[in-house]
Amino acid sequence: MSKSRNLALGTALLAVTAAPVLAERLGLGRAALPEEVSAWDLSVQPDGTGLRAGSGDVLTGEEVFAEKCASCHGEFAEGLDSWPVLAGGDGSLRDPRPVKTVGSYWPYLSTVFDYVHRSMPFGGAQTVTVDETYAITAFLLYSNGLVEDDFVLSNENFLEVQMPNAGGFYVDDRVTAEYPGFTVEPCMTACLPAAPHVTKRAAELKVTPTDPDGKPAGTLPSLTMAAVIEPAPAEAEATPVEAEPEPAAAVDPELVAAGEKVFKKCAACHKVGEGAKNAVGPMLNGVLGKPAASVEGFKYSAALTGAGAGGMVWDAATLDGYLADPKGFIPKNKMAFAGLKKPEDRAALIAYLSQFAP
Amino acid sequence: MADEPTSRRAFLRQTAAAGAGLVATAAALRAEGADPLIAQVQDYASAFGAPVDATPYGLPIRHEAHVVRRNVEWLTESPVSSINFTPIHALEGTITPQGCAFERHHSGAIELNKQDYRLMINGLVDRPLVFTFADLMRFPRRVLTSFCECAANGGMEWNGAQLEGAQFTHGMIHNMEYTGIPLRVLLEEAGVQPAGKWIYVEGHDASSNGRSIPLDKAMDDVLVAFFANGEALRMEHGYPVRLVVPGWEGNMWVKWVRRIGIYANAVESREETSKYTDLMPDGRARKWTWTMDAKSVVTSPSPQAPIQHGPGPMVITGLAWSGNGKIARVDVSTDGGVTWTPARLSGDVKPKALTRFHLDYIWDGSEMLLQARATDETGYVQPTKAALRAIRGVNSVYHNNGIQTWWVKVDGEVENVEIA
Numbered sequence: 001m002s003k004s005r006n007l008a009l010g011t012a013l014l015a016v017t018a019a020p021v022l023a024e025r026l027g028l029g030r031a032a033l034p035e036e037v038s039a040w041d042l043s044v045q046p047d048g049t050g051l052r053a054g055s056g057d058v059l060t061g062e063e064v065f066a067e068k069c070a071s072c073h074g075e076f077a078e079g080l081d082s083w084p085v086l087a088g089g090d091g092s093l094r095d096p097r098p099v100k101t102v103g104s105y106w107p108y109l110s111t112v113f114d115y116v117h118r119s120m121p122f123g124g125a126q127t128v129t130v131d132e133t134y135a136i137t138a139f140l141l142y143s144n145g146l147v148e149d150d151f152v153l154s155n156e157n158f159l160e161v162q163m164p165n166a167g168g169f170y171v172d173d174r175v176t177a178e179y180p181g182f183t184v185e186p187c188m189t190a191c192l193p194a195a196p197h198v199t200k201r202a203a204e205l206k207v208t209p210t211d212p213d214g215k216p217a218g219t220l221p222s223l224t225m226a227a228v229i230e231p232a233p234a235e236a237e238a239t240p241v242e243a244e245p246e247p248a249a250a251v252d253p254e255l256v257a258a259g260e261k262v263f264k265k266c267a268a269c270h271k272v273g274e275g276a277k278n279a280v281g282p283m284l285n286g287v288l289g290k291p292a293a294s295v296e297g298f299k300y301s302a303a304l305t306g307a308g309a310g311g312m313v314w315d316a317a318t319l320d321g322y323l324a325d326p327k328g329f330i331p332k333n334k335m336a337f338a339g340l341k342k343p344e345d346r347a348a349l350i351a352y353l354s355q356f357a358p
Numbered sequence: 359m360a361d362e363p364t365s366r367r368a369f370l371r372q373t374a375a376a377g378a379g380l381v382a383t384a385a386a387l388r389a390e391g392a393d394p395l396i397a398q399v400q401d402y403a404s405a406f407g408a409p410v411d412a413t414p415y416g417l418p419i420r421h422e423a424h425v426v427r428r429n430v431e432w433l434t435e436s437p438v439s440s441i442n443f444t445p446i447h448a449l450e451g452t453i454t455p456q457g458c459a460f461e462r463h464h465s466g467a468i469e470l471n472k473q474d475y476r477l478m479i480n481g482l483v484d485r486p487l488v489f490t491f492a493d494l495m496r497f498p499r500r501v502l503t504s505f506c507e508c509a510a511n512g513g514m515e516w517n518g519a520q521l522e523g524a525q526f527t528h529g530m531i532h533n534m535e536y537t538g539i540p541l542r543v544l545l546e547e548a549g550v551q552p553a554g555k556w557i558y559v560e561g562h563d564a565s566s567n568g569r570s571i572p573l574d575k576a577m578d579d580v581l582v583a584f585f586a587n588g589e590a591l592r593m594e595h596g597y598p599v600r601l602v603v604p605g606w607e608g609n610m611w612v613k614w615v616r617r618i619g620i621y622a623n624a625v626e627s628r629e630e631t632s633k634y635t636d637l638m639p640d641g642r643a644r645k646w647t648w649t650m651d652a653k654s655v656v657t658s659p660s661p662q663a664p665i666q667h668g669p670g671p672m673v674i675t676g677l678a679w680s681g682n683g684k685i686a687r688v689d690v691s692t693d694g695g696v697t698w699t700p701a702r703l704s705g706d707v708k709p710k711a712l713t714r715f716h717l718d719y720i721w722d723g724s725e726m727l728l729q730a731r732a733t734d735e736t737g738y739v740q741p742t743k744a745a746l747r748a749i750r751g752v753n754s755v756y757h758n759n760g761i762q763t764w765w766v767k768v769d770g771e772v773e774n775v776e777i778a
Contacts, residue, residue, distance in 0.1 A: 025547055028493045032478050032486035040478055040617050043558055043568065043625050072435075082435040093641035098753055100632065105643075108626050115628035118566050122439070125465065125564035169635060172647040178749060183737045186689055188698045196694035196727060198765055200776035202519035202661075208526060209430060216522040217428050218445055219662045264466060268436040280435075 044114040048159050051113070055154030056135025058142040064132045065139050067327070068121045071269070071280055071336045077102075077143040080280070087143040093168070103144025107166045109158065112137050123268050124338045251351045259352025262345045266337070272356045281335065286358025287314050288350070301334040319353075320346050417457075424448070427458050428525060433514070438466035439565070441508065443529030446655075446677060447662040452533055452705060452712040453503075456592040459532035462508055462608065464565030464629075467594040470614055475598050477544075477582075481558075481620035484549030491598055494584065497539040497547075502581060502604065503711045505679045507531040507650045509607035509634055512758035516747070519763075519774045523662040527762060527774060528655040531679075533712035536602050538583030541576050545620070554620040558627070559601055562614040569610045570624035571603065575648075579604045579710075582615065605681030605710040606648040607756070609634050639751035652740050653759035654678035654688050654715070654732035665770030669723035674701070678713045680734035685713040687733045692719075694727030694763060694777050695742070701730070709735075726766040727777055743776070 044050040066075060072083040079085030089099025098104075102112055117133040119125050128136065138153035141161065147153075153161070202208065209217040263272070269280035276283040282295035293300040293308030300308075307330055312318060322329045323346045325339045340346045418425065427442040434440040444460040461467065472491040480486040508530035514520045521527050545557070550573065557576045560568035571580070581602040584591060591597040596613025603610045609629055624630070624646075636644040656676040659665050665672060678685045684707050689698035701715040715730070732740045743760030765775040 025549075026497065028496055028547065029487040029489040032480055032488045036478065036488065037480045037486055041480055041619055043560075043619060043627070045621065045623055046626050047623065049621065049623075093637060093643075094639065096753075098637060098641075100637070102632075106632050108631060111626055111628055111631050114625070118568075119465070119564060119628070122436075122465070123564070125566075168642050169631075169645045170642060172644050172649075174644075174647070174649070174651070178741075179736075179738055182739055182741050182745070184739055186687070186698065186731065186733055186739050188689070190696065191698065192694070192696045195696060196777040198727075198775045199778045200518040201765075202522050202774035205520055207430075207432065207520060208522040209428060216526075216662050218424055218426070218448070218523065218525055219664070220448060221424065222666055224666070264438070268438050268466075 042114070042118045044110045044117075046108040046110045048110070048155075051110070051155050051158055052130045053155050054130040054134050055152055055156075056131050056133070056138050057152040058135075058138045058147065058149050060132075061135035061137070061139025061142070064128070064135050068124070068128065068336050069136065071334050072122060077140060083280075086140055090145075090164070093165075101144065102140050103146060103164060105165050105168070107163055107169050109137065109141075109161045109163055112140060113158075121336050123265060124336065127338050251354055255348050255351040256355055258344075259348035259350070262340065262349045263352055265340075266349075269335075269337075272353065276356075284353055285356040287356075288316070288319070288354050290314050290358070292318075301332060303330050303332040304334075307333075316350050319350050323349060422448075425458060427460060428529075430514075430521065430526060439464050441510075441530060443525045444532050445525050445662075446529050446531070446657050447524040447660045449657070450675070450714070452677070452714050453587060454532035454534060454712075456534065456586055456589070456595055459534065459595065460508070460530050461594045462530070463563070463594070464567050465563050468563045468614055469593060470562055470598065472598045477599065477615060478617045479544060479548040479620070480617070482551040482554035482622065483545075483620050484551065485547075487548050489544075491584075494539060494582070494599065497543055499537055499539055500581070501535060501537050502579070502602070503533065503535045503708050504602055504604040505531055505533040505650075505710065505712045506602075506608045506611050507653075507679070507681075509609060509647070509650070509756035512760070512762075513755050515743070515760075515762075515774075516752045516754065516758055519776045522774050524655055524657050524660040524762075525662060528657075528677075530608070531677075531712070533679075534586040535588070536581055536583040537585035538581040538599075538602065541580040541582055541601075541618075542578075544582060544618070545576060548620075550620055553622050556621050556624050558617075558619040558621060558625045559610075559612045559615060560617050560619075561596075561612050562616040566616075567609070567612055567629055568625060568627040569612060569629055570621075570627065571606075571610060573620075575603070575606070605650060605683075607634065607650055610648065634756060636750065636754040636756050638754060644754075647757055650679070650681035651757065651759045652678070652680035652682065652685070652732045652734040652738050654685075654730040654740060655762050656690070656728050656730045656764060659728065659766055659770070659772050660764055661772045661774055664772050665721065665766065668770070669721050672719050672721050674717040674719050674728070676701075676715055676730050678703075678715055678730065678732035679711065680732065680736075680738070681710055682738065683735040684709045685732055686735045686737075688713075688715040689731045689733075690715075690717045691729045691731070692726040695729055695731075695761070698731065723768060725768060726764075727775075728764040728766055728772075729761050731761055744778075 072080055073086050074080045077086035085099055086102050089101040089104035092099045092104060106112060113133055116136050117128060120128060134153045138151055141147045142149055142151060211217050211219060270284050271277060271279055272284045276285050278295060278298045282298035291308050292312040292314060293304045323340045326333065326335050326337050425445050425448040427444065429442040441462040442460055444454055445458055475491040477489045511530035512527055515527055555573050556570050557573060558568055558570050560566040582599060583602045584599050586595060591600055599615050600613045601611050601615055636647050638644060654676055656674060658675050674690055678688045688701045690701045691698045699717065701717040704714045704716050707713050740759060740761055746760045763775050763777050765773045
């Protein structure tokens with residue numbers, strides 16, 4: 001018996017040795033520490049997996065929402081401009097223009113908590129505490145008419161909340177519902193009973209970006225008529241001719257460049273440069289030296305309007321204070337931004353903003 | 359039929375029919391005597407050109423400055439949570455250069471360096487692990503080419519023709535050759551427990567853009583990639599590490615990957631419930647619509663690539679792709695779908711990758727209703743928009759793979775139209 005058994009064993013061993021290297025561990029990486037997993041694994045699932053202990057009530061949620069969310073989503077979660085509408089839309093999903101909100105569309109409350117806690121507010125993600133997230137979630141349930149104003153949401157009662165559209169989703173069925181009908185021998189001749197005609201033209205909508213000549217943006221230039229293109233700048237011309245005197249004191253170009261990067265944190269809401277318009281926040285051309293709350297056409301908070309009426313002017317000092325702690329510097333203003341903690345970031349941003357004339 | 363030239367006899371027959379137009383064009387070119395570009399010595403044929411190192415990392419010549427990604431500003435409220443479009447009307451072949459490949463960010467492209475990069479694998483695994491970029495470079499690698507198409511590509515066209523140009527109607531797509539680690543290898547390093555049926559992948563950026571992927575797919579062909587088209591990923595494509603999920607919607611191709619969690623169930627994140635679900639006419643929605651079905655589009659001629667040369671020989675070209683495998687054939691119609699002609703598939707046909715097609719054609723100068731229709735190796739034939747609308751209505755936003763119609767007019771200008 002021993003011989004054949006040994007042979008079998010030997011074959012088994014050989015098979016193991018010959019197995020592809022991929023099946024073996026390489027021993028790379030290191031163990032993830034529990035506190036690291038806790039810091040990064042913030043996900044919350046419909047069955048409550050990942051939910052952290054805490055609670056928040058509707059009224060607190062309303063306050064936090066007003067401070068951190070309303071500048072885009074509106075005070076009542078109705079959505080400003082084209083920012084997402086979070087409330088309403090009840091029963092609209094079969095309409096020509098369905099309104100997909102937390103109340104009308106989202107199947108799971110866990111998704112609201114997960115997204116607010118991990119990814120909101122826009123431009124200041126991961127600044128909402130667990131309790132604030134419960135409060136905001138409670139407020140969103142309230143604003144959708146799903147709970148009363150004395151409701152308190154916590155990890156204890158989280159799974160009791162039923163979302164109205166929880167049953168409104170089904171798993172992709174294209175394989176059975178569509179593929180059989182579209183898996184056919186392709187027709188090659190006489191595929192339509194009559195010659196088709198044009199029924200709609202995109203050109204009539206005029207919503208495509210255009211080049212200066214009115215053609216769709218990016219239209220290929222003529223291959224036979226050379227466009228008038230400036231000759232490539234020669235080496236000598238690159239040396240600046242005696243430039244016009246710098247307006248005021250010259251600003252360190254490196255600082256300005258650094259400030260341009262910092263400005264990315266602001267660019268979601270504020271525009272600068274040629275043609276800049278008011279957006280979620282006022283446009284910032286010429287902000288240095290301008291009285292607070294003085295950009296035409298922008299609807300400021302009462303707090304900021306008051307500051308402007310009181311004579312406050314945006315200069316390096318006031319901007320620095322405001323950017324360091326927007327809510328502390330001017331309480332109850334509506335800018336939903338946590339602030340720039342590093343003094344060098346603020347200095348760079350102010351230098352950058354100083355480059356844009358009114 | 360890949361790489362078979364169109365029948366020469368058919369080509370000559372068409373040429374004869376359109377011969378008059380051809381002669382006229384040739385005569386016009388000859389009319390004015392010797393071409394000074396030939397008869398006279400040009401500066402560039404006599405003096406020095408640019409030295410080496412003039413641009414240590416080169417950009418396209420300035421004459422191609424129009425070939426850039428473009429944004430449609432009214433589509434989104436903020437450019438950091440937005441999308442732009444690949445200039446597919448101006449590109450050829452199949453590989454999309456990174457510098458003009460469409461971008462989709464949910465909270466802006468972040469600047470992360472290799473030294474600070476960390477990847478965590480946790481959840482239902484034997485060994486929760488953290489990898490540095492240096493660790494990742496020591497795992498076995500593979501190379502694959504795959505298209506990445508936003509699920510919303512063509513989403514503006516559900517209600518009817520809206521945007522003028524293949525870049526805007528079909529440009530939420532790119533196709534790159536990636537080098538990276540099969541995700542299976544990393545998951546085996548951590549040891550997925552039997553209860554683990556889903557992975558959840560999220561990014562380092564503020565949006566995190568987390569998406570759930572069933573374990574079967576994760577163990578099949580998903581790549582944790584760090585090179586694209588032979589060089590490091592560009593920042594806007596997820597430098598230093600992104601996920602490549604062949605054949606599945608672009609939103610799942612998480613950029614700046616920071617964590618892969620293994621769970622028993624899907625997380626049902628915001629990106630896979632409130633977005634990237636397909637609302638149907640009955641008010642219910644399809645979820646987990648991951649696969650990008652077979653699709654094609656004529657990239658030239660198209661509204662941004664009109665016919666400039668008048669009647670005669672021309673090249674009709676475009677792209678075809680399928681998330682279910684290889685493209686088997688592409689047919690082209692010039693009469694709005696009454697009759698179809700097989701196009702030539704050019705170059706290598708790879709599964710779940712862009713495939714280039716060409717049709718050598720003699721244009722008689724009359725109007726065309728130009729269409730392409732892809733068939734993939736499963737036998738699925740790209741449907742008409744009308745056929746899709748009959749099933750899905752017009753509010754499903756995503757996964758519009760219907761046949762596109764370009765109206766080519768007698769002057770060679772091209773419009774995006776709907777026909778019936």
